[in-house]
Amino acid sequence: RLESVKRGLSTKNLFVTSDIGKNQYITMLKTEPPNASINTFNGTLVLPPIKAGGESIEIPLSTENMLLRGAVLRNTRWAIGIACYTGDDSKLVMNSFETPSKFSQLDKIVNALVLTILLVAGIIIAFLATFNQVDTNKYFDELWYIGLNKNSTELWPYLPTDKFTEPPKWTQGGPNWLQIYLTFITQMSAIIPLSLYVSIEMIVVVMRMLINSDINMYDPFTDTPAIARSTTVSDLGQVKYIFSDKTGTLTQNVMKFKRCSVDGKVFGSPIKKTKDKVESEAPTKYSELRQLLLGNSSKL
Numbered sequence: 416r417l418e419s420v421k422r423g424l425s426t427k428n429l430f431v432t433s434d435i436g437k438n439q440y441i442t443m444l445k446t447e448p449p450n451a452s453i454n455t456f457n458g459t460l461v462l463p464p465i466k467a468g469g470e471s472i473e474i475p476l477s478t479e480n481m482l483l484r485g486a487v488l489r490n491t492r493w494a495i496g497i498a499c500y501t502g503d504d505s506k507l508v509m510n511s512f513e514t515p516s517k518f519s520q521l522d523k524i525v526n527a528l529v530l531t532i533l534l535v536a537g538i539i540i541a542f543l544a545t546f547n548q549v550d551t552n553k554y555f556d557e558l559w560y561i562g563l564n565k566n567s568t569e570l571w572p573y574l575p576t577d578k579f580t581e582p583p584k585w586t587q588g589g590p591n592w593l594q595i596y597l598t599f600i601t602q603m604s605a606i607i608p609l610s611l612y613v614s615i616e617m618i619v620v621v622m623r624m625l626i627n628s629d630i631n632m633y634d635p636f637t638d639t640p641a642i643a644r645s646t647t648v649s650d651l652g653q654v655k656y657i658f659s660d661k662t663g664t665l666t667q668n669v670m671k672f673k674r675c676s677v678d679g680k681v682f683g684s685p686i687k688k689t690k691d692k693v694e695s696e697a698p699t700k701y702s703e704l705r706q707l708l709l710g711n712s713s714k715l
Contacts, residue, residue, distance in 0.1 A: 442460070444460055444461075444499055445459045446459075449500050449504035449505075449509065453483060455478060456476065456480075457475075457476070457477065458475075458480075458499065460473070460476055461474075481499075482494070484505060484506075484507045485507070517647060519646075519648075520653060521649040522615075529611070532606065536603060540600055543599050544596040544599055547595050547599075548589070548590075548591075548592050548595055551589040551590075559572060559585075562586045563585070563589060564586070565587050569585070619649060623648055627640060629641055
């Protein structure tokens with residue numbers, strides 16, 4: 416069947432051979448390789464010929480013929496389609512990305528501090544384990560009081576031999592380096608500030624409660640208090656600049672006529688700028704400008 420499809424592609428007669436040996440025309444969708452561009456699409460829909468033995472019909476496809484996942488049909492009841500990209504090849508998946516984690520400056524400092532403490536603790540424990548093993552091997556014969564002895568038949572020293580006639584079960588080899596290292600990790604685990612994270616989270620909770628109950632952040636006209644939805648409240652005191660493009664919300668988009676010059680003649684009163692506000696020295700009704708706009712320029 417694959418050979419017949421390839422032969423059909425070369426002659427523009429797309430067909431396959433059925434199990435009974437009869438050629439059957441098929442429809443095929445040819446598209447560009449999967450990509451993340453949602454504004455471009457190139458493809459071709461190959462339809463069977465109208466008459467037997469004729470050439471297949473090729474219909475070019477573009478973005479006007481494509482519906483992305485999540486699209487909503489309007490002004491039409493139904494649409495016939497075929498899935499061209501599925502799974503990881505869909506444009507939605509290719510345009511998706513992992514949401515970055517948001518850490519405050521305090522969290523970053525604490526994380527770096529804890530990692531530094533872990534690194535320093537690991538180095539110190541490695542030195543302690545090495546020195547411990549060196550001293551154990553050096554003074555091994557003198558460590559009988561902890562059960563270490565290379566001679567398994569030797570009796571306990573400083574004890575009467577008439578009562579203690581059998582030797583104890585001596586340990587003829589000391590612990591290895593890894594065992595000593597793990598032992599020191601258990602002993603020095605107190606230097607790792609695990610409770611620091613708990614303390615910081617409690618401080619953040621208290622700060623959010625203070626923001627929610629701050630009377631200076633309460634709007635009596637809309638009866639709206641401040642709500643701290645983010646946990647990065649520890650960075651509020653470090654904000655230096657605020658960039659915003661909501662100029663229409665923060666200010667009023669009002670265009671007022673000030674002054675203009677038409678053919679050398681100035682219209683409008685002079686503007687006097689003060690520290691508090693801008694006001695005119697001699698407010699007028701701009702009658703000359705009104706006459707100019709109405710076309711009565713004889714009095715000008």
